[in-house]
Amino acid sequence: MKLTDFILCDDIRQERGDKLSLMGVFTDNITLQVPTHTPRPFGFKLMAFFRVLIEAADQTMPDQFRVSVKGSANENVTIEGGINITGRIRMLQLPLPLVPLAVQGDTTLSFEIQLLAKGNEIFRAAPPYTVSVRVTEIDRVHLMETEGESR
Numbered sequence: 001m002k003l004t005d006f007i008l009c010d011d012i013r014q015e016r017g018d019k020l021s022l023m024g025v026f027t028d029n030i031t032l033q034v035p036t037h038t039p040r041p042f043g044f045k046l047m048a049f050f051r052v053l054i055e056a057a058d059q060t061m062p063d064q065f066r067v068s069v070k071g072s073a074n075e076n077v078t079i080e081g082g083i084n085i086t087g088r089i090r091m092l093q094l095p096l097p098l099v100p101l102a103v104q105g106d107t108t109l110s111f112e113i114q115l116l117a118k119g120n121e122i123f124r125a126a127p128p129y130t131v132s133v134r135v136t137e138i139d140r141v142h143l144m145e146t147e148g149e150s151r
Contacts (some may be wrong), residue, residue, distance in 0.1 A: 003113065003125035004091075005051035009058050010096040012047045018023045020095055022049060027032045032103070041075075043100035044133070046128045050094040050113050052123065060122050062115035065094060071133075072108040076103045085113075107133050 010024030032044060048067065062083050069077045077099050083092070094113070101109075109131040115123040 001055060001115065001123040001125075002053045003050065003127070004053045005047040005049065006127040008131065009047050009049065012049060012097075017037065020049070021092065022047075026131070027102055028129050028136065029134070031134045031136055033138050034134050036139055039138070041102035042105045043049050045100045046098045048094075048096045048098055048111065050096070052113075052115065052125075054088075054092060054095070058122075060117045061088065062092070062117050062122060064115065064116040064119075066114040067094075067096060067098075068112045068114075069098060069101065070112075071103075074109055075103060075106050075109070077101060087096060093116045101135065103133065103134050105118040 007022055008026040009022045011022075013021045013023065015021050025048075034042060043080075050067070054061070061084070063081065064082055067079045069075070069079075077100075078099060083094075085092075092115075094149060110126065111131075112124065112126045114121055
């Protein structure tokens with residue numbers, strides 16, 4: 001097995017034709033704008049998309065997953081669940097809503113995915129990079145004016 005894709009975004013939607021749409025895709029640097037004096041910690045919610053290639057040599061199909069998120073300021077979250085696979089597949093797609101992280105301030109996040117079969121680990125991988133989260137305080141939210149409208 002091989003981790004082929006890892007994407008963080010605001011939302012993942014199931015579309016017609018068995019397609020997924022990923023909305024608000026992040027890079028490895030995320031800036032969060034929060035109003036000045038926002039109480040800490042505050043919740044920050046992400047969606048994660050993992051795609052794993054199942055190679056011909058892989059004999060066992062996974063029936064469970066575990067995703068760990070670790071932050072440099074102890075924003076640690078683990079998500080576990082079942083996988084229902086019938087037959088043999090080539091690509092395993094896991095679109096996951098991550099539990100809101102309790103963010104105190106600037107942090108660095110690392111991710112790891114484990115696949116299990118009957119409780120035994122058969123695959124473990126981590127993306128080759130970490131994600132930097134920077135918190136910026138703002139005095140007020142600036143709304144964009146639409147054409148022909150003044151505020």
